[in-house]
Amino acid sequence: MGAALPDVPFLLLTNAPLSREQWAQLAQRMSWQTLRMNLNTLARHNVFENATLAASVAQRLADRAQVRQSWVYPYQLLSAWSNLQSGVPQVIREALAQAMEYALENIPPFRGNVVVCPDVSGSMKSSITGYRKGATSKIRCVDVAGLIAAAVLRNHPQARVLPFECDVVDVRLDARQSVMHNAQKLAAVGGGGTNCSAPLRRLLNERARVDLVIMVSDNESWVDKSRHGSTATMECWIELKKRNPQARLVCIDLLPYGTTQAAERSDILNVGGFSDEVFTVIDNFVNGRYGSAHWLEEIEAVTL
Numbered sequence: 001m002g003a004a005l006p007d008v009p010f011l012l013l014t015n016a017p018l019s020r021e022q023w024a025q026l027a028q029r030m031s032w033q034t035l036r037m038n039l040n041t042l043a044r045h046n047v048f049e050n051a052t053l054a055a056s057v058a059q060r061l062a063d064r065a066q067v068r069q070s071w072v073y074p075y076q077l078l079s080a081w082s083n084l085q086s087g088v089p090q091v092i093r094e095a096l097a098q099a100m101e102y103a104l105e106n107i108p109p110f111r112g113n114v115v116v117c118p119d120v121s122g123s124m125k126s127s128i129t130g131y132r133k134g135a136t137s138k139i140r141c142v143d144v145a146g147l148i149a150a151a152v153l154r155n156h157p158q159a160r161v162l163p164f165e166c167d168v169v170d171v172r173l174d175a176r177q178s179v180m181h182n183a184q185k186l187a188a189v190g191g192g193g194t195n196c197s198a199p200l201r202r203l204l205n206e207r208a209r210v211d212l213v214i215m216v217s218d219n220e221s222w223v224d225k226s227r228h229g230s231t232a233t234m235e236c237w238i239e240l241k242k243r244n245p246q247a248r249l250v251c252i253d254l255l256p257y258g259t260t261q262a263a264e265r266s267d268i269l270n271v272g273g274f275s276d277e278v279f280t281v282i283d284n285f286v287n288g289r290y291g292s293a294h295w296l297e298e299i300e301a302v303t304l
Helices: 020-028 034-038 038-043 049-063 064-070 074-082 090-106 141-155 179-187 198-206 232-243 277-284
Strands: 114-118 210-217 247-251 268-273
Touching: 020 049, 020 114, 034 038, 034 064, 034 074, 034 179, 064 074, 064 090, 064 114, 064 232, 074 090, 074 179, 090 141, 090 179, 114 141, 114 198, 141 210, 198 210, 198 232, 210 232, 247 277, 268 277
Parallel strands: 114 210, 210 247, 247 268
Antiparallel strands: none
């Protein structure tokens, strides 16, 4: 194929024997989303050996207007960042981290007294997709829990983050730090058992005022099972509701197996799996756009 590429869709050219220069042309022609999804492909074809072109690609990736127009969400960028191969230069990695900050503007902000409770126990080290032969995601459940907590904190700096394993783990996060930094800080913690009631018990002991509690776990809460059928999580929530009758609880079960820590009620939403749509689902629930029916919102995990 000659040096000049025909003006046809990207996918029609990818199987052709293109030169490095032609791949460079494609990089400059791709849409923002296509570029984000093909960084490893460009690296395999040595496109980033040209430092000027690498800088140009990085500039596009970190362009606020293009990020907003593409409606890209944090999990998509975490996935892209986590799967970058060694041939992708640091300038591209930093650009994706910057794009993450802009992508937060696509997430609805939550108001009031918000508490995020990410599970950082040992079981959260498993892949967000579970084991899939040949298709297991590199992203772990704890990475996603950290991402959710960091994203909420960035959009609502007054939010509290209470990581937990057997008990609440005292980790201080700075809302001014990047989402990637805070997510990695949370993901580096943990390794113990799982006690989903621990953060709620902390709030009870503090007599805290809460409007929204978001729990993110794989729900393997073997520490606090009650002999009477109810979980300690549910028992704590009932007590917390007595002091905060307007409060709502969202339980995000990253690896749903058919059991929950809190029964479905008008003030409790159970979400199974994860994608970036979770943020919109929570916003709709908090603002009463789902009515009072008891229902389970299933969101399939998305590998991007």
